[in-house]
Amino acid sequence: MPILSLKNVEFTYPDGRKAINDVSFDVEPGQCIGLVGANGAGKTTLLLMLPGVLLPAAGEIRVLDIRLDKTSAPTIRRYVGLVFQDSDDQLFTTSVYEDVAFGPRNMGLSAADTASAVENALAVTGITHLSSRAPYRLSSGEKRLAAIASILSMDPKLIIMDEPSSSLDPKARRKLIELLRRMPQTKIIASHDLDLVWDVCSRVIVLKEGGVAADGETKTILSDEKLLDACGLELPLRLSVNGNSHRRG
Amino acid sequence: MTYAGNALTDIRVLEELAAKDTFVHRRHPVANLLVTLGFIVAATSYGKYELSAMLPLGLYPLFVFLDGEIPSRPILTRMLLALPLVLGVGLFNPIYDRKVIAVIAGVAVSAGWVSFLSIILRCCLTVIVALLLISVEGIVGFSAALRALKVPSILVMQLTLTFRYIHVLGEEAARMALAYRLRAPGQKGVAPRQWGPLAGQWLLRTLKRADRVFQAMLCRGYHGDLPQVKEQPFRLADLGYLLAWTAFFTTARLVNIPQAIGTLILGTGG
Numbered sequence: 001m002p003i004l005s006l007k008n009v010e011f012t013y014p015d016g017r018k019a020i021n022d023v024s025f026d027v028e029p030g031q032c033i034g035l036v037g038a039n040g041a042g043k044t045t046l047l048l049m050l051p052g053v054l055l056p057a058a059g060e061i062r063v064l065d066i067r068l069d070k071t072s073a074p075t076i077r078r079y080v081g082l083v084f085q086d087s088d089d090q091l092f093t094t095s096v097y098e099d100v101a102f103g104p105r106n107m108g109l110s111a112a113d114t115a116s117a118v119e120n121a122l123a124v125t126g127i128t129h130l131s132s133r134a135p136y137r138l139s140s141g142e143k144r145l146a147a148i149a150s151i152l153s154m155d156p157k158l159i160i161m162d163e164p165s166s167s168l169d170p171k172a173r174r175k176l177i178e179l180l181r182r183m184p185q186t187k188i189i190a191s192h193d194l195d196l197v198w199d200v201c202s203r204v205i206v207l208k209e210g211g212v213a214a215d216g217e218t219k220t221i222l223s224d225e226k227l228l229d230a231c232g233l234e235l236p237l238r239l240s241v242n243g244n245s246h247r248r249g
Numbered sequence: 250m251t252y253a254g255n256a257l258t259d260i261r262v263l264e265e266l267a268a269k270d271t272f273v274h275r276r277h278p279v280a281n282l283l284v285t286l287g288f289i290v291a292a293t294s295y296g297k298y299e300l301s302a303m304l305p306l307g308l309y310p311l312f313v314f315l316d317g318e319i320p321s322r323p324i325l326t327r328m329l330l331a332l333p334l335v336l337g338v339g340l341f342n343p344i345y346d347r348k349v350i351a352v353i354a355g356v357a358v359s360a361g362w363v364s365f366l367s368i369i370l371r372c373c374l375t376v377i378v379a380l381l382l383i384s385v386e387g388i389v390g391f392s393a394a395l396r397a398l399k400v401p402s403i404l405v406m407q408l409t410l411t412f413r414y415i416h417v418l419g420e421e422a423a424r425m426a427l428a429y430r431l432r433a434p435g436q437k438g439v440a441p442r443q444w445g446p447l448a449g450q451w452l453l454r455t456l457k458r459a460d461r462v463f464q465a466m467l468c469r470g471y472h473g474d475l476p477q478v479k480e481q482p483f484r485l486a487d488l489g490y491l492l493a494w495t496a497f498f499t500t501a502r503l504v505n506i507p508q509a510i511g512t513l514i515l516g517t518g519g
Contacts, residue, residue, distance in 0.1 A: 053464045074472055082468045088420070089461040092413055094264045094387055106470030134265055154469065 001065055002026035003158055003186050004050065009059035011045055011210075019045040021210040022059070027158070027186060034197030034218060035190040037207035038232030043190040044085070046207070047160050050188070051080040064157065078107060081151030085162040087143035091135035096127065096146045099135055103154035121153035125179060141172025148179070158186045165193045194236040198222055206231050260415065262323050263380065267387030273317040278386050278394035280487040284309070284494045285382045291498040292371045292378075297364040298350065302505040306374055309494060313381045324384065328376045332369070339368040388412045406473070414459060421455045 004027040011020035019042045027033060037043050048054045049061060052073030061068040063076045081103075084090045093099045100121050104114040122128040125145040130138065135146055144164065151159060164180070165173045173196070180187065180200045191197055197204060197218065204221040206214040208231045214221055221227065222236050234240060267274070273281070288309055295303050314321060346361030383391065388409060395405045425447060429439060439447060463471075500506070 048464065051468050053467055074470070077468055077470055080468075082465075084461065084465050086461070089458070090465040092416070092462055092465075094261075094389070095268060098389070102466075102471075103469035106472065132268060134261065136261065150469065 002062075003029045003064060004188075005060075005062040005065075007060045007062075009046075009049065009056045009061060011042075011049060011054060012057050019210050020049070020056075023207075023210070023212055024059075025205060025212060025215055027188065029157075029186055030184070031203060032180070032187045032189070032201045034194075034201035034204040035188055035207065036192070036194060036197060036204060036231075036233060037213075041207040041232070042210040043207055044162055045210075047082060047162050047188070047190055050158070050160055051077045051082050053082075078154065079157045081154055081156035081159045083144075083147050083151055083159065083161040083164060085166060087140070087147040088136070090147045090150060091143060094134060095132050096122070096135055096138070096149070097131040099146060100131075100149045100153045103150060107154060117153040117155065118149075121149040124152055124183075125149040126175075139172075140167045141169065141175065144168060144172070144176065145179070152183075156185060158188070159183065160188045160190075162190050163192065164189060165191060165196050194222055194233070195238055198236050198238070206233070208232070260419070263327075263384050264387045266317075266319055266323075266384040267390060269318055271317050273313055273385050276385075276490050277481060277483045277487040278390040279397045279483060280491045281382060281386055282391065282394035282398070283491055285378055287495050287498050288378050289375050291502045292374050294502060295367070295371065297367055298360060299505075300363050300367045300370065301507045302501070303367065303370055303374075305501045305506045306498070308497070310374065310377050310381055313378075313385065317381070317385055319381060319384050324377055324380045327380055328373055331372060331376045335369055335372040339365040342368070413462070414455075417459050417462060418451075418455050421451055421458060425451055425454070 006026075007024050009020055009023045010018070012018045021042075023042075023046065035043050035046065045054065049056060049068075050063070052068050052070075055068070055070060055073070064079055066072050066076055068076055091099045093102060097118060100118045101114050104117045109117060118131075119128070122131055125148055127142060127145045127149060130142060130146065135143060138146060148161075148164075164176060168176060173193075177196060177199050180189070187200075189197065189201060201218050204214070204216065204218045205212055206221060206227065213231050214224075214227055223239060225235055228235060288306065292303065292306055313319060314324075342365040343359060343361035346359065346364060348360045349357045350360045350363060351358045386394065392405050392409045395408070396402060426439075429443075429447070430436075433440075
């Protein structure tokens with residue numbers, strides 16, 4: 001049974017702009033999927049639909065075979081964790097610990113279970129030493145790890161991330177890639193950072209004007225310069241550098 | 250940093266102080282809230298000429314400052330913000346109430362001056378104590394205390410989210426002010442013709458940001474009710490703390506302690 005299934009999903013914003021158009025795909029447990037596309041392709045809108053923040057205007061989304069609608073959305077959010085593009089949107093309490101504990105407490109976990117979930121999430125992300133720090137005093141990289149910890153503490157089955165490597169320096173980015181590789185959960189990562197997608201994801205879905213332009217194995221898709229170009233994307237840096245030097249040579 | 254940025258940092262500093270682990274911080278939020286309310290009731294119930302009788306109340310904020318390791322600067326600077334209002338209220342007392350009620354070192358002291366100082370003192374004390382409550386409990390502990398006292402959850406939630414919204418407003422204001430200043434070198438403040446567009450943008454950006462924060466809360470299981478954070482039982486020590494301070498406030502209210510001490514030392518009646 002797929003962990004996530006989308007069938008002919010559509011979404012239109014109140015201003016009439018169609019952001020998602022007839023999107024269908026399945027995600028199997030344990031997969032790590034890269035969601036790529038040019039600006040305005042519909043990546044963020046699609047991500048917001050998966051935990052039911054936005055509901056489809058047509059079509060069907062199923063998470064663990066539960067059909068997503070207004071009633072089931074709170075249940076589905078127990079299984080789907082969304083890491084926002086801007087960590088400041090996600091971290092709003094007075095300490096990292098409180099932020100990581102926000103989800104478990106909302107799930108009704110006891111104090112002991114909440115503490116255990118928080119400690120585990122902080123340990124996995126390697127930020128136990130930051131637990132008492134105020135989130136707004138952290139660096140971008142630390143904030144991103146705290147935001148991921150705030151999702152991990154809820155023990156989600158599916159983790160979705162919106163531009164996880166944006167505003168990270170190279171060291172923080174590398175740390176993030178290592179963390180993503182270690183995380184066993186099913187993941188969907190929307191990113192412009194195609195090198196990160198190359199390193200972490202085994203499958204890539206390319207969005208173009210709200211629809212799926214391609215869906216397949218990462219290296220095949222991300223090496224297809226023609227396809228990427230048609231979708232407003234460029235080859236990953238590692239390929240374009242090699243390609244250029246090859247051409248020059 | 251911009252004024253908006255400074256103001257935001259001040260609010261956050263008060264909240265960060267709540268993370269300390271001292272005797273006062275360990276008290277149940279309800280105990281701290283009730284002691285604060287008791288203090289405010291006592292302070293505001295003094296007669297307008299009872300200046301010296303009120304002074305012993307200062308022991309409570311002094312205790313919280315010292316035991317809670319609360320730095321005085323952020324509290325006192327915020328307290329000063331309330332002073333102009335109080336000065337405006339009490340300013341006319343010395344003018345209209347000129348009855349002489351005491352002569353100190355040959356100087357006649359009018360009832361108006363005493364009541365003026367009394368208003369300032371009670372204002373300073375109550376504002377300081379309210380700020381100390383936030384410094385000890387934070388908005389989370391304060392909300393937990395209200396919930397424990399059966400204040401309707403919708404009101405507590407409104408209060409908590411309003412407090413959070415101040416942060417969002419402040420952050421957006423700080424960003425916009427910085428962006429404006431960097432592109433308006435040498436200009437003092439914001440040009441009047443830009444006030445409208447800036448205020449509009451500020452509101453729109455804040456709404457958008459608040460929407461994203463709300464979405465993030467939804468994704469982490471928020472369902473219209475913030476979970477209790479300070480899950481601690483109301484212990485005997487909390488009851489003792491509450492009763493001790495209540496007894497002190499009651500005594501200070503009923504007995505003019507400075508006068509009683511003076512009488513004791515000087516050995517004269519009345």
